[in-house]
Amino acid sequence: MPANLPPQYFEAEKVYRQAKTPEEKVEALETMLAIMPKHKGTDKLRADLRRRIAKFSEEAQRRTSVSRKGSAYNIRKEGAGQVVLVGLPNAGKSQLVSTLTDAFPAVADYPYATKVPLPGMIRFENIQIQLLDMPPITDREAKPWFSHLLRNADVLLIVVNLGEDPLIQLEDMFAELEGMKIKLGGEEVGDELAPGIVRKRPLVVGSKSDLDGSDEHYRMLSARCGGEFPVVAISAKEGTGLEEMNRAIYKMLNIIRVYTKSPGKKTDFDEPVVLKRGSTVEDAAQSVHKDFRNRLRYAQIWGSGKYDGQRVKREHILEDGDVVELHA
Numbered sequence: 001m002p003a004n005l006p007p008q009y010f011e012a013e014k015v016y017r018q019a020k021t022p023e024e025k026v027e028a029l030e031t032m033l034a035i036m037p038k039h040k041g042t043d044k045l046r047a048d049l050r051r052r053i054a055k056f057s058e059e060a061q062r063r064t065s066v067s068r069k070g071s072a073y074n075i076r077k078e079g080a081g082q083v084v085l086v087g088l089p090n091a092g093k094s095q096l097v098s099t100l101t102d103a104f105p106a107v108a109d110y111p112y113a114t115k116v117p118l119p120g121m122i123r124f125e126n127i128q129i130q131l132l133d134m135p136p137i138t139d140r141e142a143k144p145w146f147s148h149l150l151r152n153a154d155v156l157l158i159v160v161n162l163g164e165d166p167l168i169q170l171e172d173m174f175a176e177l178e179g180m181k182i183k184l185g186g187e188e189v190g191d192e193l194a195p196g197i198v199r200k201r202p203l204v205v206g207s208k209s210d211l212d213g214s215d216e217h218y219r220m221l222s223a224r225c226g227g228e229f230p231v232v233a234i235s236a237k238e239g240t241g242l243e244e245m246n247r248a249i250y251k252m253l254n255i256i257r258v259y260t261k262s263p264g265k266k267t268d269f270d271e272p273v274v275l276k277r278g279s280t281v282e283d284a285a286q287s288v289h290k291d292f293r294n295r296l297r298y299a300q301i302w303g304s305g306k307y308d309g310q311r312v313k314r315e316h317i318l319e320d321g322d323v324v325e326l327h328a
């Protein structure tokens, strides 16, 4: 038994020994796993806990599979895109939602505080982006509905606590994601996915960058992910890095903002039309009104044209920030 296990660990172990149902056992084991310090010396112990969690979760699921059926959460997408938080217990997910949005998630210094998904809206420049707080990815009770929300997300925000070893956290999360048949990364040419597997774009966020040792942990995290996935460091508590994170989210959403106007009218830069990257002038027209797509004769654009006010065809591909004057 490695030394330095905190007293709360032994309390949780006592709860585990006294637990009667598999659900209670899983809950106690998860608390033990969350409390246990993460370093090489505890590798074996953590693997053993995970094995026991898997065993009792299976048992619990067998017992409740009937009553569980149909219990799911569907969170309607709002704004320019849906960003879903992925993290281990205590990573700082709820704090992030609390700092950036009007939502009031429970922020707590004990693990597994969040039990259900909770959306909030981030304001980024002149648009809103939905940020979805989630229970920790290791929460077995959330398992029946958890992966559905991740697979449906536009971007996954992988939250890594910079107060602890970041690589062990990443490996734990990657293993969970693999179990949910989620593959991280952008699309590669000729890269066929096996059936049932979905690809998701991740942004890796190192949280709690105000803590001691976080600089070194951030370097480790960047070295591991850099080149493969974008990485940013934030402190939700002190409000640092958030602007950069929002910008990175915006980039990952793969969207553009254009400003449509009628001839002779002024451009309203507070009311962008949000479109997928690669959208055309006729897509912009359709977003104003569905019939407008057909009625459109031509457009003039300020931005991605060769010169301001250039007349372009309906198939012209728009760029972020373009002003489009639609002529019907």
Ligand SMILES: Nc1nc2c(ncn2[C@@H]2O[C@H](COP(=O)(O)OP(=O)(O)OP(=O)(O)O)[C@@H](O)[C@H]2O)c(=O)[nH]1
Residues within 6 Å of the ligand: 087, 088, 089, 090, 091, 092, 093, 094, 095, 096, 106, 107, 108, 109, 110, 111, 112, 113, 114, 115, 134, 135, 136, 207, 208, 209, 210, 211, 234, 235, 236, 237, 238
């Ligand atoms: N120093 C510091 N502490 C933070 C920061 N963000 C969160 N915390 C603390 O970390 C603990 C966990 O924060 P939560 O936001 O509840 O963590 P969570 O990821 O939602 O946890 P679960 O709901 O259990 O998955 C709390 O005690 C927070 O006060 C931060 O930026 N800096």
Ligand SMILES: [Mg+2]
Residues within 6 Å of the ligand: 093, 094, 095, 105, 106, 107, 113, 114, 134, 135
């Ligand atoms: Mg939480």
